[in-house]
Amino acid sequence: MIQLCGCSGCHISLLDLHEKLLEVLPNLEIVYGPIVADPKEIPEGIDVFLVEGGIRNEHDEHLIHEIREKSKIVIAWGTCAAYGGIPGLGNLYKKEELLNYVYSTDSTENKGEIPSEEIPPLEEYVKPIKDFIKVDYTIPGCPPTPKMIADAIIALLNGEEPKLPTKIVCDECSRKKENVFPETFKRTYEGKPDPERCLFEQGYTCLGFATRAGCGAKCPSAGVPCRGCFGKTDRSLDLGANAANVLANAGEASLKIPDKVALLNRFTLPDALINRKAK
Amino acid sequence: MGKIVIEPLSRLEGHGKVTITLDEDGKPKDVKLHITALRGFEQFVIGRPAEEVPRIVPRICGICQTAHHLASVKAIDSAWGVEIPEVAKKLRELMLVGNMIHSHALHFYFLAAPDFVLGVDADPAIRNVVGVIDKAPEVAKQAIALRKFGQSIVEAVGGKAIHPVTGIPGGQSKPLTEEERDALLKEVDQMIEYGKNGVELIKQINEKFMDQIKTLGVIDTYYLGLVKDGKHNFYDDTLRFLSPDGKEKVEFKPEEYLDYIGEYVVPYNYVKHPYYKKVGYPEGVYRVGPLAMLNVCDEMETPLAEEYRKEFLEIFGFPANQSLAYHHARLIELLSACERAKTLLEDNSITSDDIKTDVEPKAGNGVGVVYAPRGVLIHNYETDDNGIVIKANMIVATTHNVPTMEKAIQQAAQEIFK
Numbered sequence: 001m002i003q004l005c006g007c008s009g010c011h012i013s014l015l016d017l018h019e020k021l022l023e024v025l026p027n028l029e030i031v032y033g034p035i036v037a038d039p040k041e042i043p044e045g046i047d048v049f050l051v052e053g054g055i056r057n058e059h060d061e062h063l064i065h066e067i068r069e070k071s072k073i074v075i076a077w078g079t080c081a082a083y084g085g086i087p088g089l090g091n092l093y094k095k096e097e098l099l100n101y102v103y104s105t106d107s108t109e110n111k112g113e114i115p116s117e118e119i120p121p122l123e124e125y126v127k128p129i130k131d132f133i134k135v136d137y138t139i140p141g142c143p144p145t146p147k148m149i150a151d152a153i154i155a156l157l158n159g160e161e162p163k164l165p166t167k168i169v170c171d172e173c174s175r176k177k178e179n180v181f182p183e184t185f186k187r188t189y190e191g192k193p194d195p196e197r198c199l200f201e202q203g204y205t206c207l208g209f210a211t212r213a214g215c216g217a218k219c220p221s222a223g224v225p226c227r228g229c230f231g232k233t234d235r236s237l238d239l240g241a242n243a244a245n246v247l248a249n250a251g252e253a254s255l256k257i258p259d260k261v262a263l264l265n266r267f268t269l270p271d272a273l274i275n276r277k278a279k
Numbered sequence: 280m281g282k283i284v285i286e287p288l289s290r291l292e293g294h295g296k297v298t299i300t301l302d303e304d305g306k307p308k309d310v311k312l313h314i315t316a317l318r319g320f321e322q323f324v325i326g327r328p329a330e331e332v333p334r335i336v337p338r339i340c341g342i343c344q345t346a347h348h349l350a351s352v353k354a355i356d357s358a359w360g361v362e363i364p365e366v367a368k369k370l371r372e373l374m375l376v377g378n379m380i381h382s383h384a385l386h387f388y389f390l391a392a393p394d395f396v397l398g399v400d401a402d403p404a405i406r407n408v409v410g411v412i413d414k415a416p417e418v419a420k421q422a423i424a425l426r427k428f429g430q431s432i433v434e435a436v437g438g439k440a441i442h443p444v445t446g447i448p449g450g451q452s453k454p455l456t457e458e459e460r461d462a463l464l465k466e467v468d469q470m471i472e473y474g475k476n477g478v479e480l481i482k483q484i485n486e487k488f489m490d491q492i493k494t495l496g497v498i499d500t501y502y503l504g505l506v507k508d509g510k511h512n513f514y515d516d517t518l519r520f521l522s523p524d525g526k527e528k529v530e531f532k533p534e535e536y537l538d539y540i541g542e543y544v545v546p547y548n549y550v551k552h553p554y555y556k557k558v559g560y561p562e563g564v565y566r567v568g569p570l571a572m573l574n575v576c577d578e579m580e581t582p583l584a585e586e587y588r589k590e591f592l593e594i595f596g597f598p599a600n601q602s603l604a605y606h607h608a609r610l611i612e613l614l615s616a617c618e619r620a621k622t623l624l625e626d627n628s629i630t631s632d633d634i635k636t637d638v639e640p641k642a643g644n645g646v647g648v649v650y651a652p653r654g655v656l657i658h659n660y661e662t663d664d665n666g667i668v669i670k671a672n673m674i675v676a677t678t679h680n681v682p683t684m685e686k687a688i689q690q691a692a693q694e695i696f697k
Contacts, residue, residue: 005318008292009341009441015389016440018427022419025409034287036389038403056318086338089323098319105321105672106659108551109541109560117547118298118313143341143441187666189330189448189638222438222445223452227334258328258667266335 001033001077002067004060005087005126006053010078011035013143017150024150027157044070048156050077054084054270055127059120068133073156076135077149079142081128083231084270086142088126089262091269091276095122126270137162140212142229142267148214166234169208169226170198173217177201184253188224199225205257207264210236210243227266238273240264281305286315290390290407292342293677299692307692312685317549321671329355329640329666330448336658337442339675342385344442345378345433346651346676349514350658352446357534358645358662359448359638367450367634370436372514373623374443375649376616377432379513380425380470381440382652383569383613387477388422391606395484418480421473425613428463428470432620435459450635457630467621471583474614478587481607485594488603494694496602496687499523501555501565503540503679504575505650506530511576511584513616513650520555520565521575525598528575529557533648536657540674552682553674564682567654569608574598581622584615602687640666651676 003011011033017024030036031043042063049071055061068074076082084091090098099122104111129135139152139162152162170177175198182203193202199220200206206225208217212233219226232239243264247254257263265272286296294316300309320339324332333351337344349371356363389408393401396418397410405413412419430440436455437443445452485492502521505512518536520529531539542551543560555563565571574597579585588611595604623629644661654676661670 003292005316007338007341007344009338009344012341012385013441015385015426016430018423021423022412025412030407030409034289035292036290037407038289040287040289057316059315086335087318089335090319092326093319093322098322101322101325102317102319103544103551105542106537107540107542107553107672107674109543113544113546115544115546115548118311119315119547119549122317142338187328187330189640192635218439219444224334224438224444224447258665259326259331262327263331
């Protein structure tokens with residue numbers, strides 16, 4: 001396993017199996033995995049490679065090809081590998097804009113000098129790994145739940161295909177729906193939502209209706225709207241376009257929602273039909 | 280002249296490599312630490328509604344996501360001039376110590392301990408957490424229990440164990456239920472016990488490795504930590520610099536950070552090198568994290584940890600300047616976080632639902648600081664009239680430490696190649 005352009009949250013979610021690790025780990029041989037183990041070279045003949053993170057720089061791109069060549073099964077592990085994830089919001093800016101900004105913040109002494117020695121150059125945009133190689137399976141989520149990861153590993157150990165939920169987050173959400181459509185939309189700091197009723201029907205821009213199930217509707221259960229971190233369902237072509245289509249039913253009200261591009265494509269912009277800012 | 284490249288650096292969550300340039304005699308001439316990844320969060324939070332940013336920035340780090348979530352929401356409260364309810368503050372602090380328990384347990388037992396339990400000369404193929412489970416199952420069991428407890432706190436308070444979501448401008452989106460509180464309270468004494476065992480374990484390990492601890496990575500630097508009324512604090516509220524000789528302490532509030540901390544762009548690193556502005560770069564480079572926190576504070580805020588802090592300073596001196604003493608300091612903090620969790624869970628008001636106050640977005644500039652598991656964490660945003668982020672600056676815990684990590688590796692390389 002490896003982390004490319006990610007945060008290591010997928011690795012940590014695997015460790016969140018806690019005492020079940022004692023059952024799962026002895027069945028596996030970790031031959032490569034810089035976050036938890038020391039081998040420096042990717043060995044040949046790997047059975048299953050879990051790839052966390054998308055492709056942001058030339059080193060990531062080099063590694064993903066090497067990983068494909070040396071592995072029988074490659075898994076896009078988590079939303080960054082599968083769809084680009086949060087770092088994909090960087091695609092709203094050109095590479096030069098991003099570098100110029102980061103090296104000119106208020107605390108920077110020598111503003112505008114950009115590092116370039118002994119570090120891999122950035123690619124123009126963040127991309128999911130399937131833009132570079134054939135991916136055998138996907139385990140979505142930011143991060144995927146420990147159970148989803150364990151189920152996939154157990155399926156592979158049994159020679160079966162890992163399966164993904166086919167429903168949407170709303171199907172897992174215990175909030176009551178009255179099949180009403182909001183007339184106006186609220187931002188999350190506004191008011192105190194009714195803890196029992198559907199957040200979307202109360203006017204919060206919850207994206208559960210466009211998002212693959214699997215998380216157990218954790219965010220709406222904690223009083224905040226779903227932001228789509230498990231990505232689209234099998235029946236949908238594009239999470240953002242799908243969600244926009246539903247929100248458009250509110251007419252004028254939907255136009256007032258701020259920052260629609262990064263809301264509707266929060267975790268999936270690099271994999272969207274329109275995957276960067278059009279100038 | 281030759282060159283040694285160590286890549287990837289393993290058993291850490293980021294991306295790094297070390298290059299060592301050797302002179303004709305094979306002695307290290309130049310040692311550099313390169314952080315080889317950049318994602319650009321400071322740029323791509325621009326244009327986002329501020330209340331969404333605490334849901335974006337946890338992805339800076341999947342291990343200390345809670346600290347990013349909280350520094351971010353604190354910065355927005357501050358930009359919009361919001362005073363949140365006391366209970367919301369306590370919940371946020373509880374969430375943070377939960378993250379601290381998980382991360383400190385992970386950092387020591389899962390990432391560092393393989394070197395000590397299996398030995399630094401052990402086969403790299405087995406020198407990992409699976410090896411620890413094999414060789415020291417009781418230690419592994421306690422490590423797993425501590426991590427599980429920490430993650431359970433974050434899940435109960437923050438909604439998700441990884442990348443929590445409940446911090447919103449004005450307070451918290453979800454109260455802690457009595458059932459959740461009772462379940463955690465039932466475990467907490469056991470965790471304090473495990474925390475004590477951790478400190479006793481590192482003391483035994485240190486005895487075996489004292490030669491290395493007292494020679495490798497020993498450097499004099501400034502230290503930066505977080506204190507409240509002079510005491511060690513995970514959540515609030517005053518930043519304090521300590522001079523390398525331990526004589527001078529300089530305190531400032533988070534909103535004054537730009538007067539005290541600068542960042543220097545170096546050509547070989549995506550991460551900038553922070554430094555203490557009053558001293559200048561590079562003389563003013565400093566360390567953060569457990570070692571710095573124990574040096575900087577006057578005392579720990581919890582009693583058992585305070586006893587161990589005194590003992591720590593007796594062993595390592597003041598200020599402790601041995602990089603390998605970080606582990607010992609980290610385990611004292613792990614115990615302190617367990618003790619603090621107990622105090623917060625026993626507070627009757629913790630299950631109150633008075634957790635959110637009304638807020639109005641406005642143009643403003645706010646700084647949010649917490650102590651993340653690897654050190655002081657700073658988020659700073661400016662918003663427009665509609666509460667949209669128009670400017671951002673973040674100085675992440677490990678960023679502060681990058682120049683001093685390089686310095687420590689340089690010293691260790693010179694010592695080893697002597």
